[in-house]
Amino acid sequence: MMWGRRNRTAVQEFILEGFPAVQHLGKILFLVHLLAYLASIMGNTLIITITWADHRLHTPMYFFLSTFSFVECCCITTVIPKLLAIFLSGRQAISFAACFTQAFVFIFLGSTAFFLMVVLSLDRYLAICRPLRYSSIMSPRVCFLLVTTCFTLGFVFAVAPVVHLSQLSFCGPNVIPHFFCDFGPLAKLSCSDSRSTEMLFFYLIFLGLLISLLVTIITYSNIIVTIVRLPSAKERQKAFSTCSSHLIVLSLMYGSCLFIYVKPKQTSRVDFNRQAALVNTVLTPVLNPVIYTLRNKQVHQALRGALCRGK
Structure with a gap:
């Protein structure tokens, strides 16, 4: 990619301003965000490790979840270390090429995460609404193709605008x-x-968010109708538990991205944009392992099994 047309620009580096209004709290904020970053990395890494180590979790849902966790780890690692440096020492310089590389990687991985959430919605739809056909449809080959498609779409959504910019x-x-x-x-x-x-x-962002949101709304509308019709209260509770976790994550991701990107006059809300971006880069990655997987009984059983084998 042609990041720098140096004969057309006088800027060799950019300065990341960070949060000048709270610069006096830099060390405290550094510690808080460092702990959040480590918790996110550890939680998502634990999901990936448990998923691949325990054969009971070798299912399409946990394959998609572990891929999502991997994307989350990579995405926040492109942003949080620089944020920590800003809290510790104030404004930070970043080279022209590094800045555009960061922008590209963040948009690429962020878009991929959204498409993976759509795939997870479709997976839950098939598991709950079409259980008899689920195994035949969600074969390993189809799962791999779906994940590859998510990464390909994420790349397409990122490369065109960033190269133009x-x-x-x-x-x-x-x-x-x-x-x-x-x-x-x-x-x-x-x-x-x-x-x-x-x-x-x-x-591009509006199209991606709109399509993914429509697919999610349609799939979950069908899921809710199917769950309500289940004869067993225990089955209804189990299905609602899985889906509610997914919906919490979706609400956080869609809410912050719609606020940041899909609105006119972005320059008039710079401070709010920074705060909303923290939701995607700090809060959501910390909460995802807790509300989406670690409270799942299958994961608890896998963790207990791993601890017993360790002893």
Whole structure:
């Protein structure tokens, strides 16, 4: 990718501003976010390890979940270390190429995570609404193709707008009012006309969120109708427990992304954008292992089995 057309830009590096209003709390915030980052990495790594170590979890749902956890770990690792450095020592410089690489990787992995959530919705739909055909449809080959499609779509959604943005001119200023190189703040720093690039990004994100949201709404509407019709109260409770976890994660992800990206006049809400971005980069990755998997009875059994084998 052609990150830097150096003959067209005077900017060699950008400055990540972070959170200047709370700079006096830098060490406290550093410790809080470091603990959150470590908890997220440990929780998601535990999910991946348990899923692959225990044969009882070798199912499509846990395959998708472990892939989602892997994407989450990679995504937050592209952002959080720089945020920790900002809290510890103030503003941070980042090179032109590194900034656009970070923007690309974050959008790529973030988009992939959303498509994986759609796949998880479809998986739950087939498991609950079409249980007799579930095994034949969700074969290992189909699961692999679905995950590959998610990564491919994530790449497509990221590469076009970021490459277009990297080809604009950046003459200064070079201070990004954010804690990482997000697309919107970067586009505002360009001294070229960035409207077409911003619209391309807006339409791609809007299309991706709209399609994934519609698929999720349709699948969960059918799931809820099927669950309500189940004869056993125990079966209904088990199905609702799994689906409620998924819906909590979806609400956090969709809410923050719709707030940040799918709205006009992004420049008028810079502080709110930074706070909403923390939901996706700090809060959601910490909560995902807890509300989505670690409270699952199958995972508890797998953990107990692993502890017993360790002893």
